[in-house]
Amino acid sequence: MLNKARDKGFPLLMIFELTYRCNFKCKHCYLPAAYKKKRGELKTKEIFTILDQLKDTGCLYLRFTGGEPFMRKDIMDILRYAKKRGFELIIYTNGSLIDERMVGELTALRPDIEITIPAMSKSVFERISGVVGSRNRVFNSTRLLHKKGASLRLKTCALKANEEEIKDIRDFAASLKIPYEFDAMVLPQLNGSRKPYRYRTRKIEDMIQMEKVDLNRDTTYSWVPDTGDLFNCGAGQMKAAITPRGWLKTCVNIDKPIFNILESSFRNAWEDLKRFVGSIKPGDDHRCAKCELKLYCAWCPGMSWLENRNSTGCNLQCRHFAESRKKNQKQIYRGDDK
Numbered sequence: 001m002l003n004k005a006r007d008k009g010f011p012l013l014m015i016f017e018l019t020y021r022c023n024f025k026c027k028h029c030y031l032p033a034a035y036k037k038k039r040g041e042l043k044t045k046e047i048f049t050i051l052d053q054l055k056d057t058g059c060l061y062l063r064f065t066g067g068e069p070f071m072r073k074d075i076m077d078i079l080r081y082a083k084k085r086g087f088e089l090i091i092y093t094n095g096s097l098i099d100e101r102m103v104g105e106l107t108a109l110r111p112d113i114e115i116t117i118p119a120m121s122k123s124v125f126e127r128i129s130g131v132v133g134s135r136n137r138v139f140n141s142t143r144l145l146h147k148k149g150a151s152l153r154l155k156t157c158a159l160k161a162n163e164e165e166i167k168d169i170r171d172f173a174a175s176l177k178i179p180y181e182f183d184a185m186v187l188p189q190l191n192g193s194r195k196p197y198r199y200r201t202r203k204i205e206d207m208i209q210m211e212k213v214d215l216n217r218d219t220t221y222s223w224v225p226d227t228g229d230l231f232n233c234g235a236g237q238m239k240a241a242i243t244p245r246g247w248l249k250t251c252v253n254i255d256k257p258i259f260n261i262l263e264s265s266f267r268n269a270w271e272d273l274k275r276f277v278g279s280i281k282p283g284d285d286h287r288c289a290k291c292e293l294k295l296y297c298a299w300c301p302g303m304s305w306l307e308n309r310n311s312t313g314c315n316l317q318c319r320h321f322a323e324s325r326k327k328n329q330k331q332i333y334r335g336d337d338k
């Protein structure tokens, strides 16, 4: 399916940032404060129009994120509409605004719900979220959703503040028998500010030890430049992201250039985006093929863009992780399929 979408150039997966507003105040957030205003957000009907157009271009998977998607009063209408149009739904949420009434309907609509759990302890959780009472709300809704049989996954952005709690969160997920992932990569803000780096964990090696690696999975890390294809992740080829104001962008991380969907159409915006992404070729700054770290590096053009405003070169954070993996003999890329 992935390869078919890539070959035919249709958007199998669309990441829809429904709002940049959030009820949490995480200091490490990649969204700059100035983005988090309601002004200009798509109206419900405009979202429906975009969903119709997405369906017509072959999109199957819709991942709603934010901000916090449940900040939108019409979130259940949007989910219902999307389900009716036949999308497979995924929601990224902090879980804190999901009440008992919603749980029943969410369980019936059967989206995959991915809840961010920043910590197990109340003190660390609330230090990260910046909101008193947030830990209890999130754990209550998580347990409720679990009890009702919702399709749940948990995840954590590993930080200095929660580095001692990752194992406990993993054990909690295991006790509920639900999948869990953590990521110690901290993104700069979308405007390029490296302020979130202040909150990075110092225990990269511990995180690398805990990282799950499956060398046989068919998703590859995207270092390989031989094909001239930088975006092995599929961005701009079979997936992309939509902003809360209705602009199409390469991925969540890369928001320049952006293409207006409502003023044109989703199909036109998608064709423009594909042309743009297809025009980005590895230049002299792209040295992955010769890099001694290539079997250890989860190089991401989006991370390079955020760090350097250039999506083809190296970036400090991927390099740092790759160096640690090499030191620990933790290969993440098979390296034999190109």
Ligand SMILES: C[S@@+](CC[C@H](N)C(=O)[O-])C[C@H]1O[C@@H](n2cnc3c(N)ncnc32)[C@H](O)[C@@H]1O
Binding pocket: 022, 028, 029, 030, 031, 065, 066, 067, 068, 069, 092, 093, 094, 095, 114, 115, 116, 155, 156, 157, 185, 186, 187, 188, 189, 196
């Ligand atoms: C921005 S939130 C949006 C969806 C939803 N509100 C949630 O909490 O999952 C998506 C995920 O990004 C993570 N995140 C936020 N800022 C980050 C950063 N600078 N680097 C890496 N991950 C980050 C959050 O921890 C969360 O898991």
